[in-house]
Amino acid sequence: MLQTLRSGAAGWVAKIFLLLLVLSFAVWGIEDIFRIGGSSKNAATVGDRTISIEDYRQAYMNELRRISQQARREITPEQARMAGIGEKVLGDLVNEAAIDEKLKALKLSVSDDQVVREIQQDDMFQGPTGSFDRSTFQAILSQNNLTENRYLELQRQYTVRRQMTDALMSNVEAPEVFRRAIHAYNTDSRSISFVSLKPEAASAVPAPTADQLKAFYDERKASFAAPEFRKVAVLALDPKAIGETLQIPEAELKAYFDGNQPRYADMEKRSIEQITFPTMDAAKKASDEIKGGKLFEQIMAEQNLKPQDIFLGDMTKAQMFDQKIADVAFSLPQGQVSEPVQGSYANVLLRITGIQQQQLKRFEDVREDIRRVMAEERAKRDVLAQHDKIDEARLGGATLEEAAKTGGLTVRELAAVDSEGNGPDGKPLAQIPLQRQVLETAFRTDQGDVAGTIQDGDAYAWIDVRGVTPPRERPFDEVKTLVESRWRQEEAEKRLDARAKGALEELKKGKALDQVASGLKTSVEQAETTRLGGAPSITAAQAKAIFQTPVEQFGQTPSDEQGGRLVYKVTADNDRPFDPGQPDDSGQIEKISQSIGSDVVTSLVRQLRDQLGARLDPAAIAQVTGRQAG
Numbered sequence: 001m002l003q004t005l006r007s008g009a010a011g012w013v014a015k016i017f018l019l020l021l022v023l024s025f026a027v028w029g030i031e032d033i034f035r036i037g038g039s040s041k042n043a044a045t046v047g048d049r050t051i052s053i054e055d056y057r058q059a060y061m062n063e064l065r066r067i068s069q070q071a072r073r074e075i076t077p078e079q080a081r082m083a084g085i086g087e088k089v090l091g092d093l094v095n096e097a098a099i100d101e102k103l104k105a106l107k108l109s110v111s112d113d114q115v116v117r118e119i120q121q122d123d124m125f126q127g128p129t130g131s132f133d134r135s136t137f138q139a140i141l142s143q144n145n146l147t148e149n150r151y152l153e154l155q156r157q158y159t160v161r162r163q164m165t166d167a168l169m170s171n172v173e174a175p176e177v178f179r180r181a182i183h184a185y186n187t188d189s190r191s192i193s194f195v196s197l198k199p200e201a202a203s204a205v206p207a208p209t210a211d212q213l214k215a216f217y218d219e220r221k222a223s224f225a226a227p228e229f230r231k232v233a234v235l236a237l238d239p240k241a242i243g244e245t246l247q248i249p250e251a252e253l254k255a256y257f258d259g260n261q262p263r264y265a266d267m268e269k270r271s272i273e274q275i276t277f278p279t280m281d282a283a284k285k286a287s288d289e290i291k292g293g294k295l296f297e298q299i300m301a302e303q304n305l306k307p308q309d310i311f312l313g314d315m316t317k318a319q320m321f322d323q324k325i326a327d328v329a330f331s332l333p334q335g336q337v338s339e340p341v342q343g344s345y346a347n348v349l350l351r352i353t354g355i356q357q358q359q360l361k362r363f364e365d366v367r368e369d370i371r372r373v374m375a376e377e378r379a380k381r382d383v384l385a386q387h388d389k390i391d392e393a394r395l396g397g398a399t400l401e402e403a404a405k406t407g408g409l410t411v412r413e414l415a416a417v418d419s420e421g422n423g424p425d426g427k428p429l430a431q432i433p434l435q436r437q438v439l440e441t442a443f444r445t446d447q448g449d450v451a452g453t454i455q456d457g458d459a460y461a462w463i464d465v466r467g468v469t470p471p472r473e474r475p476f477d478e479v480k481t482l483v484e485s486r487w488r489q490e491e492a493e494k495r496l497d498a499r500a501k502g503a504l505e506e507l508k509k510g511k512a513l514d515q516v517a518s519g520l521k522t523s524v525e526q527a528e529t530t531r532l533g534g535a536p537s538i539t540a541a542q543a544k545a546i547f548q549t550p551v552e553q554f555g556q557t558p559s560d561e562q563g564g565r566l567v568y569k570v571t572a573d574n575d576r577p578f579d580p581g582q583p584d585d586s587g588q589i590e591k592i593s594q595s596i597g598s599d600v601v602t603s604l605v606r607q608l609r610d611q612l613g614a615r616l617d618p619a620a621i622a623q624v625t626g627r628q629a630g
Contacts, residue, residue: 041053041620042617042620043055043056043090043093043616043617043620044056044090044093044094044097044614044615044617045614045615046094046097046098046101046614047097047098047612047613048101049097049100049101051090051093051094051097053620053623053624055093056089056090056093056620056621056624057624059092059093060085060086060089060090060624060625063085063088063089064080064085067080067085074452077625080625081626085625086621086624086625090616094609094614095605095609096157096161098605098608098609098612098614099161099164099165099605099608100157100161101608102164102604102608103160103161103164106164108160108163108164109156109160110156110159110160110163114159115152115155115156115159118155118159119132119137119151119152119155120132124140125137125140127377130256130259130263131259136381139381139384143384165601168597168600168601168604169594169597169598169600169601170597172593172594172596172600173589173593174589174592174593174596176580178589178592179580179584179589180578182584182586182588182592183576183578183584184575184576184578185531186530186531186532186586186588187530187576188530188531188573188574188575189529189530189534189574189576190528190529190543190546190547190551190570190572190573190574191526191528191570191571191572192526192527192528192529192566192568192569192570192571193513193524193525193526193568193569193571194524194525194526194527194566194567194568195503195516195517195520195522195523195524195525195566195567195568196522196525196565196566197496197499197500197503197520197522197565197566197567198496198562198563198564199492199495199496199562199563199564200492200495200496201492202485202488202491202492203488204492205488205492205495207484208484208487208488208491212487213480213483213484213487214476216483216486216487217476217479217483220486221473222473224474224479224482224483225471225472225474226424226471226472226474227418227419227420227471228418228419228443228468228469228470228471229416229417229418229424229469230414230416230417230418230442230443230465230467230468230469231413231414231415231416231417231465231466231467231468231469232413232414232417232438232442232463232464232465232466233400233411233412233413233414233463233464233466234411234412234413234414234432234433234438234461234462234463235390235400235403235409235411235412235461235462235463236409236412236433236434236459236460236461237383237386237387237390237407237409237459237461238383238433238434238458238459238460239376239379239380239382239383239458240376240379240459241433242379242382242383243372243375243376243378244372244375246375246378246379247371247375248370248371248374248378252374253363253367253371253374254363256370256373256374257363257366257367257370264360264361267317267318267358268317268330268355268356268357268358269314269315269316269355269356270314270315270329270330270352270354270355270356271311271313271314271352271353271354271355272311272312272313272320272329272350272351272352272353273307273310273312273351273352273353274310274312274348274349274350275296275299275303275305275310275348275349276346276347276348276581277340277346277347277348277349278347279347280342280347282347283341283342283347283349284340286299286349287337287339287340287349290337296337296349296351299349314354314356317329317330322344322346322583323344324341324343324344325341325343325346325348328341328350329350329352332350332351332352333352334352334353334354334355335351335352335353336351336352337349337350337351338350338351346581346582347581380458383458383459383460386406386407386409387453389403389406389407390403390404390406390407390460391453393406394450394462399464400462400463400464403462412433413466414429414432416469417429417432417442419439419443420439421435421439433459433461434454434456434459434461437454437456437461438454438461438463441454441463442463442465445463445465446465447465447466447467447468448465449465450464451463451464451465492563493559493563496559496563496565499520500556500567501556503519503520503556503567504554504555504567506519507554507567507569508554513569516567529542529543529546530543531543531547537560538557538566539557539558539560539561541557541558542557542558542560542566545558546568549568550570551570551571551572551573552569552570552571553570554567554568554569555567555568555570556568
């Protein structure tokens with residue numbers, strides 16, 4: 001199996017063993033939850049439950065693999081001990097055991113049908129047709145030394161724990177004070193009058209003298225040095241690249257299309273109007289008035305609303321933020337006004353003014369997309385088998401070329417590449433597989449050493465460093481053209497800086513902005529920006545400077561991506577009224593609500609843990625992590 005477990009454990013195996021609560025509990029230190037004790041058979045006990053050394057070992061190794069994949073390098077046991085990974089993993093297992101004891105006391109469980117249904121709906125076990133594939137399921141379990149019964153048990157535990165934690169976290173909402181603060185931060189804006197200054201083209205800057213150029217080179221000699229180059233051989237195994245060469249029978253493509261038609265359809269859209277009310281009583285009163293003969297438009301007029309104020313847009317059901325409102329909107333006949341709807345954030349009346357029915361795309365139009373998906377899925381399975389063969393060959397001492405022959409692959413040799421992926425001419429080398437990971441590994445591996453397997457998702461690579469050319473100082477004559485180019489760029493920036501500072505000084509002395517603009521041969525413009533930036537091209541960094549400048553005062557922004565700056569006057573500070581009925585599009589409120597919900601779960605588990613007590617066996621833990629006992 002070799003490295004295959006690394007790939008699996010980094011995702012779904014870690015999910016099963018560490019489960020839903022790992023993020024909530026990761027902040028708890030081990031020292032505040034355990035009392036010493038136990039037996040050599042168990043790493044810890046929680047109430048009547050035990051955590052065996054083997055379960056702890058497996059969870060610990062899975063976490064090491066996950067972190068190694070995330071860091072894109074192997075985490076050594078010593079690094080793991082210094083980071084306290086062993087303590088964290090055991091703390092997670094203890095917390096899960098405490099939850100399980102509570103579930104047992106509450107007699108909560110899930111049916112066999114529910115467990116099977118969740119497994120069948122797991123994307124991880126889908127085959128080429130997009131549905132549950134037993135051969136894929138069995139292969140993944142086999143690769144990770146799990147029996148079907150053991151996996152069913154783990155899935156059952158995961159599901160019942162999730163039901164309890166979901167119940168605790170549901171309907172937990174951030175307090176309004178948070179919503180107001182985030183609304184203000186995201187929507188408040190500043191109005192400015194400004195002049196836009198662009199840098200001169202480098203070619204327009206007067207040429208430097210020979211002395212200026214030589215002095216510029218001498219001050220920055222290190223920046224003109226030739227970087228270190230390495231000769232690197234790369235063997236890549238990428239399911240996307242392999243999938244491009246695979247052909248799928250037409251009948252299988254058509255079967256996939258027939259079994260996954262919702263994926264290839266333009267979903268039903270509805271033109272939706274919505275009037276919002278402060279309370280359900282107000283919404284019901286308006287609904288009764290409409291039933292009594294009042295027009296929907298009259299209700300709008302009473303609230304001083306225009307058609308554009310109530311039109312949500314032409315939307316699919318999935319695009320609607322509030323599921324409760326979406327359910328009503330997509331069951332309502334065209335032209336009819338809904339009953340009052342109490343949504344998650346607002347009380348509303350709805351009206352549908354148009355319906356665009358779902359339309360299925362033609363098979364011919366999506367045939368190539370389906371072929372690509374199916375080919376890549378098949379290639380992923382092939383990659384796992386080839387990956388193991390290559391790893392076995394490498395561990396057996398095979399050269400990269402010999403290992404490549406096991407899968408009919410070819411090795412690409414980069415004769416000279418720097419750490420940025422450029423060749424000796426300074427231009428990027430084309431199509432280096434897994435470029436960032438390959439270069440990082442190549443430049444920390446000594447020539448002749450065997451580097452570990454490189455992984456990025458489902459793709460793998462192996463490298464040999466076959467030569468190292470040290471960095472060297474390049475003489476002035478060799479880089480004279482480059483030196484002049486950089487000198488001109490810096491000089492253009494200096495000249496722009498002088499223009500901006502001069503304009504700002506004139507404004508602060510009382511000169512009008514339009515007079516300053518005339519002197520700079522440009523015009524005054526107006527703009528509005530939030531803290532995140534604004535039209536036409538105000539960046540977040542520039543907006544930060546604008547928000548740090550008092551109203552009626554002047555300032556200049558940092559350069560934008562093109563090197564341009566704004567010299568401006570803040571003319572107004574604009575507050576946007578807060579409407580508690582409007583959803584938060586930033587997603588920040590949802591994160592705060594989730595955090596509060598996690599705190600609720602954390603408090604429960606802490607209480608359970610204290611009630612049950614927990615004991616650990618230092619010798620057993622040392623056996624797994626290598627830490628000295630005592």
